[in-house]
Amino acid sequence: MxxxxxxxxxxxxxxxxxxxxxxxxxxxxxxxxxxxxxxxxxxxxxxxxxxxxxxxxxxxxxxxxxxxxxxxxxxxxxxxxxxxxxxxxxxxxxxxxxxxxxxxxxxxxxxxxxxxxxxxxxxxxxxxxxxxxxxxxxxxxxxxxxxxxxxxxxxxxxxxxxxxxxxxxxxxxxxxxxxxxxxxVRSMGFALEPCTVPQAGQPTFTLADDEIEMGIGIHGEPGIERQKLRSAHELAQSLLEKIAMDLPLKAGDHLACMVNGMGATPLLELAALAREVSLWSKSHDMPLDVVWTGEFMTSLEMAGASLTLLPLDDTLRTLLAAPCDTPQLRQGVHHD
Amino acid sequence: MxxxxxxxxxxxxxxxxxxxxxxxxxxxxxxxxxxxxxxxxxxxxxxxxxxxxxxxxxxxxxxxxxxxxxxxxxxxxxxxxxxxxxxxxxxxxxxxxxxxxxxxxxxxxxxxxxxxxxxxxxxxxxxxxxxxxxxxxxxxxxxxxxxxxxxxxxxxxxxxxxxxxxxxxxxxxxxxxxxxxxxxVRSMGFALEPCTVPQAGQPTFTLADDEIEMGIGIHGEPGIERQKLRSAHELAQSLLEKIAMDLPLKAGDHLACMVNGMGATPLLELAALAREVSLWSKSHDMPLDVVWTGEFMTSLEMAGASLTLLPLDDTLRTLLAAPCDTPQLRQGVHHD
Amino acid sequence: MTNTQFQQLWVCFGQAVSKHKDELNQLDAAIGDADHGTNLDRGLQQVLEKMQAASPATLQATCKLVAMTLLSTVGGASGALWGSGLLAAAKVFPDTDTCDDKTLTQAIQAFVDSIEQRGKAVVGDKTMLDVFVPALSSLAQDAEPITVVVPEIAAHAKEWAEATASLQAKKGRAAYLGPRSVGHIDPGATSSALWWQCLGRIIGGSV
Amino acid sequence: MTNTQFQQLWVCFGQAVSKHKDELNQLDAAIGDADHGTNLDRGLQQVLEKMQAASPATLQATCKLVAMTLLSTVGGASGALWGSGLLAAAKVFPDTDTCDDKTLTQAIQAFVDSIEQRGKAVVGDKTMLDVFVPALSSLAQDAEPITVVVPEIAAHAKEWAEATASLQAKKGRAAYLGPRSVGHIDPGATSSALWWQCLGRIIGGSV
Ligand SMILES: Nc1ncnc2c1ncn2[C@@H]1O[C@H](COP(=O)(O)OP(=O)(O)O)[C@@H](O)[C@H]1O
Ligand SMILES: Nc1ncnc2c1ncn2[C@@H]1O[C@H](COP(=O)(O)OP(=O)(O)O)[C@@H](O)[C@H]1O
Ligand SMILES: [Mg+2]
Ligand SMILES: [Mg+2]
Ligand SMILES: [Mg+2]
Ligand SMILES: [Mg+2]
The missing domain is CATH 3.40.50.10440 (Dihydroxyacetone kinase; domain 1)
Known part of the structure; x- marks a missing residue:
């Protein structure tokens, strides 16, 4: 470690x-x-x-x-x-x-x-x-x-x-x-690499070079299923379909989305994943009003990501857009 | 990969x-x-x-x-x-x-x-x-x-x-x-783990379980020296001493500091490192006016960090504190 | 049971968890988050320190001190369960140096009841209850004196813990694994078995 | 040299870099950032496509097309150097189908001069110049016809590239490694040797 x-x-x-x-x-x-x-x-x-x-x-x-x-x-x-x-x-x-x-x-x-x-x-x-x-x-x-x-x-x-x-x-x-x-609000995530709890000293699981853990939580625990690594497109697809079916979502729903890195995933990859969410939402006729891309809820240095969708009504949209001023999230900068 | x-x-x-x-x-x-x-x-x-x-x-x-x-x-x-x-x-x-x-x-x-x-x-x-x-x-x-x-x-x-x-x-x-x-402005960084350039597919170097690369750049390249892993305290010490000697810094200098993660290092560890910078600055009588802790300039999913110091005069302090509104850095949120 | 015996129980349990810390973490890594040994160990080391410093003079005082210490140092599911369970038990223990067998059984009953209430788990959910519930029912039903029964229970405790391997977890973190939780022993059941082994040794007089 | 030969040179170089792409990346991984093969390959594949599409009719037009394509697709140090070097060479090449040996030498001289100016490196700094400079001086000094000289240079090019292993890098990314750069062959020198090998085959008539 x-x-x-x-x-x-x-x-x-x-x-x-x-x-x-x-x-x-x-x-x-x-x-x-x-x-x-x-x-x-x-x-x-x-x-x-x-x-x-x-x-x-x-x-x-x-x-x-x-x-x-x-x-x-x-x-x-x-x-x-x-x-x-x-x-x-x-x-x-x-x-x-x-x-x-x-x-x-x-x-x-x-x-x-x-x-x-x-x-x-x-x-x-x-x-x-x-x-x-x-x-x-x-x-x-x-x-x-x-x-x-x-x-x-x-x-x-x-x-x-x-x-x-x-x-x-x-x-x-x-x-x-x-x-x-x-x-x-609905989410689902996957891991490309595990993390190591400092007190334990060993990775929480091990994966082969072409394997991912699908359906992970945020405590380094294994997911619900071990799967083969797939393209960003296919990964986004399977997470979003699962979320959409669960809610369920329908054409015309306006969405907020969070593309969340688990800790070790570069913003480069998260941004590529955000693009897949956008393509998916377009093809399903669900306008993506808000996209948050970055690290919001991590699992130490785990590699992987989670996607979160929240269908928005006017109240939720307004409150989501309201100013905030915290170490991680700041909205409503005043200038000129 | x-x-x-x-x-x-x-x-x-x-x-x-x-x-x-x-x-x-x-x-x-x-x-x-x-x-x-x-x-x-x-x-x-x-x-x-x-x-x-x-x-x-x-x-x-x-x-x-x-x-x-x-x-x-x-x-x-x-x-x-x-x-x-x-x-x-x-x-x-x-x-x-x-x-x-x-x-x-x-x-x-x-x-x-x-x-x-x-x-x-x-x-x-x-x-x-x-x-x-x-x-x-x-x-x-x-x-x-x-x-x-x-x-x-x-x-x-x-x-x-x-x-x-x-x-x-x-x-x-x-x-x-x-x-x-x-x-x-002066900086220095180290890597706990390498990164993998997508086009190359292989990690840029390999390290044993107790090794770090000291003096890395931001392109996954090896550093100037391979060393043994040390405590956060000792790591901060050696980076800061090197920076301070180079400038050189003197007691009474006011500083801005950036504690920068290389990509895979959890904020938990970066924050622990920020604390070491603060202890060091106190013991050297150099007030730390500004601390930025997070990922600012990464090297894909490399694990590690860099420290940056900038001695501040009034002009630099004022400009550093001025409002900004960008995807990554936002200052000057207006509310109530 | 005397207050001294009760305190010895916690010393024994603290040492056992410390010795098996990595094993408990590894069990938790397989179906949880790899911290069960660390959590309990952190709390129990504090218990031993505080018990030494405060030397509580009655069973109730000891039980309360252990409860409050675990509650404020363990964290996680086991911290809440052990802590609130022992708080309930402390209400049963007398504010004296000794209690009879029936009171001890009632205190353990209160402990288990509280855990069932707080955690909403039942036997078979692959938790610490899969050791505590059969242990308690042996204790409550058996006509023999506890110096005989408890060592017998202690001898079975490890089996009960190991039998959780075949269960699918329904409560706690391991439940998220669904069918994948089958085949792994529950860490909380394992540490509970250590507790019963200590009680067995102390009441059986082998410590 | 004819325009056709010059175009064959780039086809050959493109194929050679494509074949050695991983090797060039690995050399770059050791003392740089693991992208030299990828960079040149990306640019040269574009060159081959554009050359086929545009079929530039003169040496100058071909050289300019190659230069502009590399400049806008390779990136990194090698993109700037190959691109601006070839832009300088294009000014020397005539706007006709053929040039004599002296003009070819002058074009290569312009290429090397431009690279020296842009990159401020000299021979011995562990760069592509450690192949291009000795190659150029053989070409300029030798009295024999280039059909003889260039294949001789081509035969030496790999040695010159390999000889960079003993040098400490003074320019480019490898310089940051200081003494640790010693013992590794420079990737840019290696790809430059491939270029000369292609030129050797084409001018020697073995393609
Ligand atoms: N609802 C519950 N009821 C009874 N015991 C539980 C419950 N949830 C978890 N446990 C026990 O707690 C153990 C895990 O403890 P620990 O690892 O310390 O906490 P956490 O799961 O918060 O990391 C499990 O192995 C199980 O025996
Ligand atoms: N200043 C320079 N002058 C000449 N050649 C250079 C110079 N800097 C770098 N090079 C050459 O460029 C090669 C590296 O190219 P490449 O990996 O494509 O670019 P980068 O270093 O930007 O990643 C080096 O191996 C070296 O031969
Ligand atoms: Mg746990
Ligand atoms: Mg836990
Ligand atoms: Mg390179
Ligand atoms: Mg590069």
């Missing part, structure tokens, strides 16, 4: 410090915690947004702390859900009197730890609502199982719910719009 | 299309060329900035096309300087009557191809100035050799010269400030 670090045990703590050093205008650390919050807190009376999870998904989630998105991000160890006491710290700092929305990705660990934290916060008199993102169509949805995973689509939830919270909406309204995004 | 692409021969062209699809509010393609230019051109009478080089360094250079930075980016094949006719197209579209500054990284191919283009543009009556960035302290500077390479420090040149150009300065003034940055 080769990593730029001092030790696996200190990596997360050092990286959180490093994020604050890199983005001091956006982030500050709640002392003694793994919680990063806004350098300039939101005004009183507005709903706070807290997200988080294991580390190793950077820029998620600290990269989305700032105006128009999150109020606090809670970081666990690499790929390990944060503990309830840390989440509670995040809730406390994000509460400005109007309650706090927890945006949780659907993993057993995250769901349970955030749940315990919510119970603790409610015992302190803080109003808390939770939404659970489960956008990964690779995993079958069934009431007998854990359900779908939450992956890159989570960032659309941050953006849209964050924009509404910034406008002064109530906790119920912010929760409702978050759930509306969750109801419609 | 595993890449998300249709074919090595079409990758660059498809990626350029994909970049325009991903950032339509920023970029448009000059038809029939590998030149991306601003979706909304600069007003007449302002100096234009053109940069470019081989592809594979994304977000460089198209990611910096937009308000406050470049007017056009010219893309060659992967790691291959663009041809003079393409550069000429970039110059033509960037000229708004006040001349064009070419920001060239010091590689024989880039220097010569941009030179030929400049001669062609001048023959058409366009005023052109060229600055050559050579910030890489790994390579010894000597008049008998090619001189130093241009690497990540180039982005500080784009930012600062771009800001001045936006204010309406003359070509001579923009050229002068670019040269002032070049005179003071």
């Amino acid at each position: 080769k990593k730029i670090m001092n030790s696996p045990d200190t990596l997360v703590a050092e990286a959180l410090e490093g994020l604050v050093i890199s983005f001091p205008q956006y982030l500050k650390q709640v002392p003694g915690t793994h919680v990063l919050t806004r350098a300039t807190p939101k005004p009183a009376g507005r709903v706070g947004l807290v997200s988080g999870g294991g580390s190793g998904h950077e820029p998620a989630h600290a990269g989305y702390v700032g105006y128009g998105m999150l109020d606090a991000a809670v970081a666990g160890e690499v790929f390990t859900s944060p503990t309830p006491d840390q989440v509670l710290e995040g809730i406390r700092v994000a509460d400005h009197g109007a309650g706090v929305l927890l945006v949780v990705k659907n993993y057993t660990g995250d769901v349970m730890n955030f749940d315990i934290a919510r119970e603790l916060a409610e015992a302190e008199g803080i109003k808390v609502a939770t939404v659970v993102v489960n956008d990964d169509v690779a995993v079958e949805n069934s009431s007998f199982t854990t359900g779908r995973r939450g992956i890159a689509g989570t960032i659309f939830v941050h953006k849209i719910a964050g924009a509404l919270a910034e406008q002064g909406a109530s906790l119920e309204e912010v929760e409702a719009v978050a759930n509306r995004v969750i109801a419609h | 595993k890449k998300i692409m249709n074919s090595p021969d079409t990758l660059v062209a498809e990626a350029l299309e994909g970049l325009v699809i991903s950032f339509p509010q920023y970029l448009k393609q000059v038809p029939g060329t590998h030149v991306l230019t601003r979706a909304t051109p600069k007003p007449a009478g302002r100096v234009g900035l053109v940069s470019g080089g081989g592809s594979g360094h994304e977000p460089a250079h198209a990611g910096y096309v937009g308000y406050g930075m470049l007017d056009a980016a010219v893309a060659g094949e992967v790691f291959t300087s663009p041809t003079p006719d393409q550069v000429l197209e970039g110059i033509r579209v960037a000229d708004h009557g006040a001349g064009v500054l070419l920001v060239v990284k010091n590689y024989t191919g880039d220097v010569m191809n941009f030179d030929i283009a400049r001669e062609l543009a001048e023959a058409e009556g366009i005023k052109v100035a060229t600055v050559v960035v050579n910030d890489d302290v790994a390579v010894e500077n000597s008049s008998f050799t090619t001189g130093r390479r241009g690497i990540a420090g180039t982005i500080f040149v784009h930012k600062i010269a771009g800001a001045l150009a936006e204010q309406g300065a003359s070509l001579e003034e923009v050229e002068a400030v670019a040269n002032r940055v070049i005179a003071h």
Whole structure:
């Protein structure tokens, strides 16, 4: 294992410090915690947004702390859900009197730890609502199982719910719009190469030179199926068909798309993949109103990508386009 | 070789299309060329900035096309300087009557191809100035050799010269400030893992599990020396000492720093490295006014990082902080 | 069980997890995210330190300290489950130095109930419950004293853990693999077996 | 030399580079960026297509077409050097079907001069000049007819290219490696040797 670090045990703590050093205008650390919050807190009376999870998904989630998105991000160890006491710290700092929305990705660990934290916060008199993102169509949805995973689509939830919270909406309204995004956002990803959890030291799986893992999550875990490497065109095709059938989409739907790199995939390749999404959307008569291409929700240095689609109505489109100012996402630059 | 692409021969062209699809509010393609230019051109009478080089360094250079930075980016094949006719197209579209500054990284191919283009543009009556960035302290500077390479420090040149150009300065003034940055900006990088040029199909070198290449460029080439992997602390130390001695820096100097990922290095590790830079600057009494952490100038999916330091005076600090609005860098978001 | 025995249990478990850390990570790598050994080990080392520093004097105090420490240091699914399970158990343990066998069984029952409630898994879902549930039912049903029963359970625990290999995971991270989860032993069941082996040794008197 | 021969030269060179493309890339991988074969091949395939489509009728027209095509398709150091070198040579070639030996030598001289000017390298810097300069001086100094001299040069060209292995690069990308560039053959010198081998075959009449 080769990593730029001092030790696996200190990596997360050092990286959180490093994020604050890199983005001091956006982030500050709640002392003694793994919680990063806004350098300039939101005004009183507005709903706070807290997200988080294991580390190793950077820029998620600290990269989305700032105006128009999150109020606090809670970081666990690499790929390990944060503990309830840390989440509670995040809730406390994000509460400005109007309650706090927890945006949780659907993993057993995250769901349970955030749940315990919510119970603790409610015992302190803080109003808390939770939404659970489960956008990964690779995993079958069934009431007998854990359900779908939450992956890159989570960032659309941050953006849209964050924009509404910034406008002064109530906790119920912010929760409702978050759930509306969750109801419609769908993603699926694949890996060309695995990643190595610093604490484990070994790649999470190994692939032959012509193999990919299809339907991966964001924790280095194997996907639902091992397949042969195919062209960008065919990869886009199979992900998009699966997503479209699941929703289902129909001609005329307006879409937002996220072309998300898993960590080691060059923007050159992500851009080529974005072109395939555009060709697909044209041939299916589904206008692509918004395309986000880059690294939004990574899995350490995994090579691969995920595609996310979100059908847009006017409300969602407006909130998605609203200004935001965070380490990773900035919209609405004012000049001349 | 595993890449998300249709074919090595079409990758660059498809990626350029994909970049325009991903950032339509920023970029448009000059038809029939590998030149991306601003979706909304600069007003007449302002100096234009053109940069470019081989592809594979994304977000460089198209990611910096937009308000406050470049007017056009010219893309060659992967790691291959663009041809003079393409550069000429970039110059033509960037000229708004006040001349064009070419920001060239010091590689024989880039220097010569941009030179030929400049001669062609001048023959058409366009005023052109060229600055050559050579910030890489790994390579010894000597008049008998090619001189130093241009690497990540180039982005500080784009930012600062771009800001001045936006204010309406003359070509001579923009050229002068670019040269002032070049005179003071210094970088050095290392690789933990090589990258694979799509057209070649094989990694550019191989490293044992405890080896790194120290003093790499940005084209997958081996560095100046093979060394053992060391801690983030020691790596930062050796790069910064080399840079500081070269400049030289002294206590009290205010610095801007860029912690640049080579492509496959997670932000988690880059942030840990940024923390080391901060500790170093504190112990040397050199205030770190600006830290940029992320991927600015990559080498496909190479793992590793480079550090760049730029001592700041008031002019450089102000121009570095000026608003910009490009696919990759956005400053000055307006809200509430 | 005495408070000293209960504390010995955690020392033993801490050492066992530390020794099998890589193995637990590898089991988790196959069907999860390769951190189960690291997670538990991180928490248990903290437990040992805090137990030494605070020397809690009663079963309830010890159980609470272990619970809170695991809850705030393990993270992941196992942190939430062990932590909230032990918090529930602490409510059953008396605030004294010793408890009788029935109370111990009730405490373990509370632990398992809480885990079932929090995690919504049942036996056969390929989780730690596939060790804890059969263990608990042996304990509850058997008429013999626990000094006999618990070592017997301990002797079976590894088999129960290994039997998860044939199951398809329904809960937790491994569930995302669907049929691909079959053929791998569940890491949480494996660490749970280590816990029962420790309890067996301590109650059987072999530590 | 006739226009037909000159065009055959580029067909031969295009085929040779295509055949040795991977080898040239590998040489470039060792001390550069692994694209020399790909670069030249991309340009020369275009040259062959355009030459067939346009059938330029004179030496000058052919040379200009080759120059402009390489300049606009090769990129990198070799694109600029071959392109501007051939543009200079085109000014020497007559706008007719044939030229005498002296003119051919002068054209190659103009090519080399232009490359020296554009790239600021000299013999010994481990570049394509380490083949072109000794080749040119043999051509210029030798009293025998070029049908004899050029095949002799062609026979030596590979040696000159291989001799670059012992040099430390002073120009081009390989210079950044400093002493580590020693021990590797220069890719540009190697492709230049292919060019001379083609010229040798064509002028010697073996094509
Ligand atoms: N819903 C659940 N109920 C009971 N046990 C569970 C549940 N989900 C996961 N587990 C247990 O937790 C173990 C994984 O723990 P760990 O790797 O530490 O957490 P994570 O999955 O968050 O990385 C699994 O092997 C399984 O035994
Ligand atoms: N300044 C120079 N003068 C002459 N030849 C040069 C010079 N720089 C590079 N070369 C030649 O160019 C070759 C490299 O070509 P190529 O790989 O196509 O370009 P790049 O180095 O831009 O990738 C080198 O092997 C060398 O022979
Ligand atoms: Mg985990
Ligand atoms: Mg090149
Ligand atoms: Mg795990
Ligand atoms: Mg090359």
